[in-house]
Amino acid sequence: FVGCNQSKTGSIAPNKNSIVLRTDTPNLELNEGTEANLKVDLLAPVDQDIVLRWLVTDAPQGIYQKIKSKLSKLFSQSVNQSVHSNFSETSGKLTVPTGATSVLIPVLSISDGAFSPKMHFELAIVSDLIESSLVVPVVVNDTDGLPELGVYDTYAVKGQNARVTMSLDHRSKIALPVEITTQNQTAVYGVDYEVSTQTITIPPETLEYSFEIQTKLGGDTAEKNFEMTLSLIDPTASAGASKPVPDSSQGQQ
Numbered sequence: 001f002v003g004c005n006q007s008k009t010g011s012i013a014p015n016k017n018s019i020v021l022r023t024d025t026p027n028l029e030l031n032e033g034t035e036a037n038l039k040v041d042l043l044a045p046v047d048q049d050i051v052l053r054w055l056v057t058d059a060p061q062g063i064y065q066k067i068k069s070k071l072s073k074l075f076s077q078s079v080n081q082s083v084h085s086n087f088s089e090t091s092g093k094l095t096v097p098t099g100a101t102s103v104l105i106p107v108l109s110i111s112d113g114a115f116s117p118k119m120h121f122e123l124a125i126v127s128d129l130i131e132s133s134l135v136v137p138v139v140v141n142d143t144d145g146l147p148e149l150g151v152y153d154t155y156a157v158k159g160q161n162a163r164v165t166m167s168l169d170h171r172s173k174i175a176l177p178v179e180i181t182t183q184n185q186t187a188v189y190g191v192d193y194e195v196s197t198q199t200i201t202i203p204p205e206t207l208e209y210s211f212e213i214q215t216k217l218g219g220d221t222a223e224k225n226f227e228m229t230l231s232l233i234d235p236t237a238s239a240g241a242s243k244p245v246p247d248s249s250q251g252q253q
Contacts, residue, residue: 019046021125027137028123030109032086032144038105038123038136045099052127054105055091056138059120085112086119086140109140114205116142116173117236147172149232154213158221161212162193166200166230168207176202179231187224192216200230 020043030036084090088108096103107123121138147168156162166178178200187193193215202209213228 019044019050021134023134023136025136027139028107029139029141030107031141032109033111035106035108038107039102040105040125040134041102042096042100045101046096048098050096050127051093052096052103052105052125053091053093055124055126056087056107056121057090057124059122059137086110086121107138111143113144114171114173115144115146115176118142144170146232146234147176149178149230151228151230154228156213156215158192158215159217161214163210163212164228165208165210166202168202171205171207172202173204174235175204177233177235178202179233181229181231183227183229185225185227186222187226189226191218192224193226 022041022043023038024041025038028036028038086109088110089106092106094103094105105123105125119140119142121140123136123138125134125136147170150167150169152165152167154162154164168176180195180198180200182189182193182195189195193213195213197211200209200211
């Protein structure tokens with residue numbers, strides 16, 4: 001793999017004169033639901049038609065494969081499901097006509113309907129007569145956004161646990177922490193109820209999740225209530241931005 005001034009290069013050999021592939025794009029970045037084209041230059045015009053194959057593969061850690069022996073195996077194997085859910089096409093062939101000096105590789109991302117951090121893939125370009133592959137990192141930015149959090153009013157008999165059910169309006173590929181704060185109204189914290197944790201984590205791919213709040217037998221038997229606010233935390237934000245529930249939930253016992 002040869003690099004020059006952040007350009008990526010590879011070479012193929014249709015005849016005695018090796019033909020070098022090169023791109024000025026060190027990595028291809030696009031938003032979900034948009035299309036981008038990778039321009040690949042040939043440093044010399046080809047003297048015959050050349051068939052190039054391209055493949056988008058998963059690179060979840062942002063570490064890109066650059067070993068030719070691995071690429072040939074990838075073309076013969078099924079593509080990871082996450083790649084299928086993010087691109088309308090994950091592989092293809094195109095012909096570089098005689099005399100051409102460049103070619104465009106189309107990459108079309110589709111929305112997967114789920115919140116996620118930046119998604120890392122790689123675009124590999126090979127040929128039957130390849131000497132070295134051209135592999136370019138592809139980064140897809142999420143456009144679905146942090147889900148909206150909802151919560152249902154909660155009731156419990158004094159001394160029993162109150163079950164709180166939260167809901168998300170769309171999926172998340174990663175776990176989402178939720179901060180819990182309560183405010184006394186007629187119920188008193190520590191006397192009538194108690195929250196055992198200040199943070200609840202909603203697992204990935206979960207649209208509805210529940211947790212429990214302990215109510216106590218102390219005090220009188222009158223019906224009491226308290227206010228609870230749940231704030232969804234964005235784990236991808238640098239400072240952990242939160243999105244509180246639009247309307248505070250009322251806990252009654």
